Structure formats: C-alpha cells, structure tokens
Amino acid sequence: GIQVEQSPPDLILQEGANSTLRCNFSDSVNNLQWFHQNPWGQLINLFYIPSGTKQNGRLSATTVATERYSLLYISSSQTTDSGVYFCAVDSSNDYKLSFGAGTTVTVRA
Amino acid sequence: DTAVSQTPKYLVTQMGNDKSIKCEQNLGHDTMYWYKQDSKKFLKIMFSYNNKELIINETVPNRFSPKSPDKAHLNLHINSLELGDSAVYFCASSQMASSTDTQYFGPGTRLTVL
Numbered sequence: 206g207i208q209v210e211q212s213p214p215d216l217i218l219q220e221g222a223n224s225t226l227r228c229n230f231s232d233s234v235n236n237l238q239w240f241h242q243n244p245w246g247q248l249i250n251l252f253y254i255p256s257g258t259k260q261n262g263r264l265s266a267t268t269v270a271t272e273r274y275s276l277l278y279i280s281s282s283q284t285t286d287s288g289v290y291f292c293a294v295d296s297s298n299d300y301k302l303s304f305g306a307g308t309t310v311t312v313r314a
Numbered sequence: 315d316t317a318v319s320q321t322p323k324y325l326v327t328q329m330g331n332d333k334s335i336k337c338e339q340n341l342g343h344d345t346m347y348w349y350k351q352d353s354k355k356f357l358k359i360m361f362s363y364n365n366k367e368l369i370i371n372e373t374v375p376n377r378f379s380p381k382s383p384d385k386a387h388l389n390l391h392i393n394s395l396e397l398g399d400s401a402v403y404f405c406a407s408s409q410m411a412s413s414t415d416t417q418y419f420g421p422g423t424r425l426t427v428l
Contacts, residue, residue, distance in 0.1 A: 238416065242355070246402060248419040289355055293417075301347070301370055302417060304357040 207232045207296040211305035218282045218312045226277040226308045228292030236295035237268055238302065239277050243288045251277070251290075282312045317341050318420035320405050326426045327395055335390045335423045337405030345369075346388035347406040347417065348380060357404070363388055364411040395427045 208231040218224055230237075239251040252259050256270040263282075268275040279286055289309050293302035318339045327333050339346060347370070348360040362370035363382040377393045392399060402422045408415040 236415070240419070246422050246424070248404060248422070250416060250418060253416040291357065293357075301359040301362060301372075303359075307355055 207234070207294060207303050209292060209294055209303055209305035211290075211292055211308050213308060214306065216308055216310045218279075218286075218310065220282060220284060220312055220314050222282050222312075223278070223280045224282060224310070226279070226290055226292075226310075228275040228277070228294075228305055230273050230275075230292075230294050230296070232296040233270065233273070234294040234296045236293075236302065237275055238293045239266055239275070240291040240293065241286075241288050242291065242307070248291075279310070282310075284312045284314050286310060287312045318405055318407055318418055320403075320420040320423050322423060323421065324424050324426075326428065328428055329395055329397060331395050332391070332393045333395060333425070334392070335403055335405075335425070337388045337390070337420055339386055339405075339407040339418075339420075341407055341409075341418065343407040343409050343418075344385055345408045345411045345415070346382065346385070347408075348388065348390050349404040349406060349419075351402040351404060351422070353401070361388075361390075362411070369411055392425075395425075397427050400425055400427045 210229045237255045252266040258267045263280045265278045289307040292305045345364045347362045351357045361380040366382045405420040406417045408417045
C-alpha cells in the first residue's frame with residue numbers, strides 16, 4: 206500500500222511564529238486531505254488538496270503531485286493551533302484514506 | 315447542526331463484554347466509514363459502506379461487525395471485547411464512494427477495555 210510520511214514528528218512554536226509541515230507519499234494520489242486533531246480529539250478537515258494551492262485564513266496548503274509531497278503552512282500561530290496535524294491520501298481508487306503518523310504541534314503563549 | 319455524530323463519546327467496559335457504537339450523519343452522504351485510532355494516534359480504516367452495502371472490509375477480527383440499517387447510519391458492534399480493542403473509533407462519511415471525495419469525521423468514541 207501507499208506510504209505516507211510526515212515531518213517533523215513534533216514541533217514546538219512560540220505564539221506568532223510561522224511553520225511548515227510536510228507530507229511525502231510514495232505513489233500518485235487521487236485524494237489528499239489535511240486534518241487537525243484538536244486537544245479534545247476531534248478531527249477537523251482543513252483542506253482537500255490532491256494538487257495545487259489553497260488558503261484558508263492563516264493556513265495554506267500546497268500539493269506538488271508530480272513530486273509526491275504536500276506542505277501545510279501555519280502563519281502567525283496561535284495557541285488554538287495546538288494539536289496533531291494529519292495528512293491522509295487515497296491512491297488506489299478504493300475510497301479509503303491512508304493516514305500519516307501526524308505532526309504534533311504545540312504553540313506556547 | 316452536527317454533521318456526523320457518534321454515541322457514546324466514552325465507553326468503559328470489561329473484557330469479554332459485547333458493546334455497540336452508533337454513528338449517524340445528516341449530510342445526505344451515501345458512504346460511511348469506521349476508522350480506529352490506536353494509543354500512538356495512528357488512524358486506520360476498518361470498514362466502509364456505500365448505500366448500506368459493505369465495500370471495504372480491512373483485516374479486522376470478525377468480532378467486529380458493522381451494520382448499516384440505512385445510508386444515514388453505520389453502527390459498529392464488537393463481541394468479546396479484548397484489552398487491545400481499547401482505542402478511539404471514528405465514524406466518517408463522504409458524498410459517494412469515490413477516492414476524490416472529502417471525508418468528514420465524527421467526534422470519536424473512546425473505548426476503554428479493562
């Protein structure tokens with residue numbers, strides 16, 4: 206099956222800092238989603254982005270499908286950005302998302 | 315309005331018991347899923363139903379049995395619970411059974427087996 210690697214595994218930020226999270230995948234994808242799992246455990250959709258660039262407020266994402274990676278940018282981080290960020294992909298038209306191991310982000314005030 | 319809801323949110327039970335987790339979506343989606351998140355936060359698909367029909371069945375012990383009474387509901391029944399079943403179980407839904415469709419997740423059910 207497809208391999209999904211996220212880096213870094215952990216990230217500690219001071220409030221107001223910018224950061225970039227990376228997701229590498231081993232095969233071409235039909236679906237790529239970024240999720241934020243907040244400290245209460247809820248999984249929140251951030252982006253559906255199998256290719257191209259999208260922005261939503263302080264968050265943006267870019268997927269370079271030909272090079273098999275996606276980046277999630279967090280700008281002007283806030284303490285509410287803390288949590289685990291997951292990249293998930295579907296490569297084989299079988300409707301199931303394969304998740305990376307996540308990046309745990311801690312934003313300190 | 316809650317899009318994908320699960321009950322209960324927490325479930326604590328003894329080894330050997332049988333328990334069920336319920337999931338409902340009010341998005342009008344055709345496809346629903348169950349994922350398991352282990353203690354290391356790794357998420358993995360278990361099952362998927364499209365219009366009440368099973369389309370994905372990963373390598374899951376047959377103690378786990380999903381049931382979809384209609385396309386808005388997908389329940390998960392677990393027999394003879396084991397310690398290793400402790401995890402957070404997430405229900406999700408998408409418009410259709412398409413690899414290009416966004417999946418929306420419920421709040422999760424934290425199952426603890428003692």
